[in-house]
Each structure stands twice: as structure tokens, then as C-alpha cells.
Amino acid sequence: MHTTTTSPEALRAAMVERIRKAGHAQRSEVERVLLDTPRHEFVPDADLAVTYDPWQAVVTHRFDDGRSLSCASAPWLVAAMLDQLDVQPGNRILEIGAGTGYNASLLAQLTGRADLVTTIDIDPDVTAKASQALAATGYGDVHVITGDGGHGYPDHAPYDRMIATVSPWDIPAPWWQQLAPGARLVAPLRWRGQGRSVSFTYTDGRLVSDSLHLCGFVYLRGETEGELSGPITADDKVKLHWDRDQAVDLNTLGGVLDQPRVTAWSGITIAPNEGHDGFWLRLTVTDQRVCRISAHPDAIPEVVNPIGGYWRPALVDGGSLVYLTARRLETGDDVHWELGAIGHGPAATELTEHLCDEARAWSPERDHYEPRLVIYPADIPDSELGRPVFEKTHSRFVFTYDCISE
Incomplete structure (x- = not known):
């Protein structure tokens, strides 16, 4: 139910302005698609004021015990992760975690062709509603797949961009295999109790980070739990x-x-x-x-x-x-x-x-540090790694936190 009298367009403009002031949507194309996309059409049951609150996630599906199963991420985090992903026109994109379809619609606009975007989710109710919303808003050519996101989607690989909107503990082996050389991957990873949205470039058989944002996401279902x-x-x-x-x-x-x-x-x-x-x-x-x-x-x-x-x-x-x-x-x-x-x-x-x-x-x-996460396939030998190493199932995480001069 929409109780506010302010128009969606005005609320959306105010939302983007606040996100920009907080340091996100720094890429002009990200700012543009956030302004152009009617978020409320992807969460029709939510109040408009909540829908366009920059800091508010909207839960759309829950488990029987009340835990969140799927949601529309808070707009600031959507913007931050799209900044990290750096989509270029013509990029082939895989999204793990379909949510409401809102993020897929943004990705379609950023790459310029909806048919270059594939979004996958393990829950058929989630994908059904995402498909409906995408079709209703003009992005029916996005490929919405019901399946285990941990397996990626090889039919449309290799991908120039891959983004996870669910939180994996590891980088599943199929993701490695479906990334194009030089591809970018953004995923909310977990290690030692932390949750961080990390952006990587895939180069020389490894993933090298260039930014990290504190965040929390619904966990990737179907993954063998490492936490x-x-x-x-x-x-x-x-x-x-x-x-x-x-x-x-x-x-x-x-x-x-x-x-x-x-x-x-x-x-x-x-x-x-x-x-x-x-x-x-x-x-x-x-x-x-x-x-x-x-x-x-x-x-x-x-x-x-x-x-x-x-x-x-x-x-x-x-x-x-x-x-x-x-x-x-x-x-x-x-x-x-x-x-x-x-x-x-x-x-x-x-x-x-x-x-x-x-x-x-x-x-x-505390104000002069440079954290970096480099992820290697699980079979990389110790002699090629620094320390410390966080041992995962399909990969090995090497994290450094170095003080840098001003």
C-alpha cells in the first residue's frame, strides 16, 4: 500500500541524491539508470517511502521460520555494487540471485541489451515474480533461469561481468570456468565472520580485488556450508x-x-x-x-x-x-x-x-590502509601464496591489509 503523497519520480530523485552524497553511484551511468528505473514496480506491495529509502532493503520472500529468503537490496548497496561491477556496453552478464528483477533491469540498461543479461535463482516463486516484473517494465528479454546459482549458467558463458546478490562462502568452481579473461566479478563474500562486497578482476587465473564494502546478504542456497x-x-x-x-x-x-x-x-x-x-x-x-x-x-x-x-x-x-x-x-x-x-x-x-x-x-x-583479497583456485601450491590463507572448498583466499602513506 502506497501511503505517501509524494510522486515516485520525486522520491526517486531524492533517493539518488542521498546515495550520491554518501559516496555511491559515482559512475554517471549508474546514477542515470537509478533515476530512470521505477523501483516501485518491482516491489508493488511495499510503501513508496520504504521503496525509495536509500538505506532500506525490502523483504519479498521469507522462509517458514521468518528468515529472509529473498529481498530487494537497499538502494545504496545496489549502487555501490554497480559502481564496483563497471558494466560496459555489450557486456555479457550473469547475476546470481534474481531477487525482484530490479537489479537485472539495471544491468540490462547498463549493457544496452536485455538479452545479454542472465539472472538465476534457486526458488521458482522468486524467478516467476522477477520474470513478471521484467516483462511488465520492458525487459522481458532478460534470461530468467530457475536453478542453483552455485552452478552458474554455462549455456550463456563466458561472462564479461558476474555479480552475486546472495552471499557465498566460497567461489564455486563453475564460476571460475564461466568467467571470460579480464572479466569482473562482484560478490558479497564471507570469511572469519565478516561479510564484504568485493570486486575482482579475473586475470592470470586468479581473482584480484580492487574494492570492498561492508554488507550483509541472504546466503547462497545449495552451497556446502563452510561457516x-x-x-x-x-x-x-x-x-x-x-x-x-x-x-x-x-x-x-x-x-x-x-x-x-x-x-x-x-x-x-x-x-x-x-x-x-x-x-x-x-x-x-x-x-x-x-x-x-x-x-x-x-x-x-x-x-x-x-x-x-x-x-x-x-x-x-x-x-x-x-x-x-x-x-x-x-x-x-x-x-x-x-x-x-x-x-x-x-x-x-x-x-x-x-x-x-x-x-x-x-x-x-585506521585511515591509511589498503585491504586486498586475492583468490586462487584450490589446487594452487603453497609456494605461490602469501599469508594468511583462508582455506575454502574450491579456492584459497589470501588477504592483506597494508598501511599506505597519505
């Missing part, structure tokens, strides 16, 4: 999430939060509007033990008291656990948050000091 998770409290209200190549044993961690709480403070502060994701990103390079902790609101702060936000880093070492926390500091009108660490278990004191030391090492370079 594991499990509760560390009897009531399941506190959970850990880790990669399968990490040494985490929930049996060893049993009752860890019942042990005394050890707290340490780093002396490092962040502004109220400054995230801690850069610290976590660096930590994935410097400490292979980093993973993610999540907690039900009922468990905060009595059981655990992690830093706010969805992304909450933790370290596990045997039967010991430490996680990032923060406390509010006020000096007159000046408000900051000091980073700290809370630990439990035999090595709690050592681990809390270690996490604070990591914050101190990160802070001087």
Missing part, C-alpha cells in the same frame, strides 16, 4: 560462528561464560558514527583465531556485553573466549567510545590484553 555455528550457552542465546578451517570445539567451550569475566580497556576510541569494522578486517590478517559472536538481546549485558552492531568479533583459543566491547566516554559535549575486551576461561587475561594490543596497533593506521 559453522553453534551455541555456547544452554539456552542457545549466545552463539559462535566460525569457518570450518578454524580450531573451534564447542565441547571444550562448554560453560566458558560461567567462568569469571575479565575486562581490559585499550585506550583507543572511535567516534559515535565510526564503525569498528576496519579493526576487525585487520584482525583477520593478524590473528587466525578471529570469528564472530552473536547474542539474543535477553543475554545482554548480563551474560555477554559485546560492542554494538551486527558484526561482533571474538577470538577462541581452546577453552577460552574473548570478544570486543566498548564503553561510552564523555568530555563535555564530546562523546567517544573506548574499545575494550571481555574474556572468559583459562587464558582470559592474556587474550583480553592481546585484543587491546591489536586495537592499539590498528588505530594509528
Whole structure:
């Protein structure tokens, strides 16, 4: 139901202006297609104000338990990923995750021919509605395929551009095989609990990144799960999430939060509007033990008291656990948050000091860093890789986080 009296065109123009001010839709062609495309026709059941809110995703399908199955991504993220993809006229494109069809319509405009765009989704209800919306808006020549996106779509390969709007833990082997030399791939990848939209160029048999954006997406269905998770409290209200190549044993961690709480403070502060994701990103390079902790609101702060936000880093070492926390500091009108660490278990004191030391090492370079992810096929030998290596099923991730001069 559309309750606002402002026209869709005016709402769309305001949306694009706000996205531009936030640093996205920097490519003029991306700005143009966002302005020209009636997003509300792809999410007809959503309120217009929500549809054209730059920061708001619109959930269109849910699992029986209420979890999001498919959605229209927030417009700022759509713009950011299209900037990353850098579509050129005549590019052949594969989209994994059909969503509402909105993104496929943007891709069709960017490449100049709808029949050069293929979008695939495992859910037939999703593809049926995407097909209807694309046909109704003039993009019926887009190829909408019902199938496992992890397999790509070889019939139209090779692709000059490939974009995933669902989050894979790995780069599936078929994707490697369906990329043209020099192709660009944009995918919201996961490693060590993080989720990042990463843009790559496919060159010399490897994928080399040139930008990363913090984000969260519905996971790629049908993928053999590489991120594991499990509760560390009897009531399941506190959970850990880790990669399968990490040494985490929930049996060893049993009752860890019942042990005394050890707290340490780093002396490092962040502004109220400054995230801690850069610290976590660096930590994935410097400490292979980093993973993610999540907690039900009922468990905060009595059981655990992690830093706010969805992304909450933790370290596990045997039967010991430490996680990032923060406390509010006020000096007159000046408000900051000091980073700290809370630990439990035999090595709690050592681990809390270690996490604070990591914050101190990160802070001087926080505005002067260059993260880069290079992905190799799984059969690449150790002698050709740097460190650290994140072991996946079909590939090996090598991540670096280097301080650069101004």
C-alpha cells in the first residue's frame, strides 16, 4: 500500500541524491539508470517511502521460520555494487540471485541489451515474480533461469561481468570456468565472520580485488556450508560462528561464560558514527583465531556485553573466549567510545590484553590502509601464496591489509 503523497519520480530523485552524497553511484551511468528505473514496480506491495529509502532493503520472500529468503537490496548497496561491477556496453552478464528483477533491469540498461543479461535463482516463486516484473517494465528479454546459482549458467558463458546478490562462502568452481579473461566479478563474500562486497578482476587465473564494502546478504542456497555455528550457552542465546578451517570445539567451550569475566580497556576510541569494522578486517590478517559472536538481546549485558552492531568479533583459543566491547566516554559535549575486551576461561587475561594490543596497533593506521583479497583456485601450491590463507572448498583466499602513506 502506497501511503505517501509524494510522486515516485520525486522520491526517486531524492533517493539518488542521498546515495550520491554518501559516496555511491559515482559512475554517471549508474546514477542515470537509478533515476530512470521505477523501483516501485518491482516491489508493488511495499510503501513508496520504504521503496525509495536509500538505506532500506525490502523483504519479498521469507522462509517458514521468518528468515529472509529473498529481498530487494537497499538502494545504496545496489549502487555501490554497480559502481564496483563497471558494466560496459555489450557486456555479457550473469547475476546470481534474481531477487525482484530490479537489479537485472539495471544491468540490462547498463549493457544496452536485455538479452545479454542472465539472472538465476534457486526458488521458482522468486524467478516467476522477477520474470513478471521484467516483462511488465520492458525487459522481458532478460534470461530468467530457475536453478542453483552455485552452478552458474554455462549455456550463456563466458561472462564479461558476474555479480552475486546472495552471499557465498566460497567461489564455486563453475564460476571460475564461466568467467571470460579480464572479466569482473562482484560478490558479497564471507570469511572469519565478516561479510564484504568485493570486486575482482579475473586475470592470470586468479581473482584480484580492487574494492570492498561492508554488507550483509541472504546466503547462497545449495552451497556446502563452510561457516559453522553453534551455541555456547544452554539456552542457545549466545552463539559462535566460525569457518570450518578454524580450531573451534564447542565441547571444550562448554560453560566458558560461567567462568569469571575479565575486562581490559585499550585506550583507543572511535567516534559515535565510526564503525569498528576496519579493526576487525585487520584482525583477520593478524590473528587466525578471529570469528564472530552473536547474542539474543535477553543475554545482554548480563551474560555477554559485546560492542554494538551486527558484526561482533571474538577470538577462541581452546577453552577460552574473548570478544570486543566498548564503553561510552564523555568530555563535555564530546562523546567517544573506548574499545575494550571481555574474556572468559583459562587464558582470559592474556587474550583480553592481546585484543587491546591489536586495537592499539590498528588505530594509528585506521585511515591509511589498503585491504586486498586475492583468490586462487584450490589446487594452487603453497609456494605461490602469501599469508594468511583462508582455506575454502574450491579456492584459497589470501588477504592483506597494508598501511599506505597519505
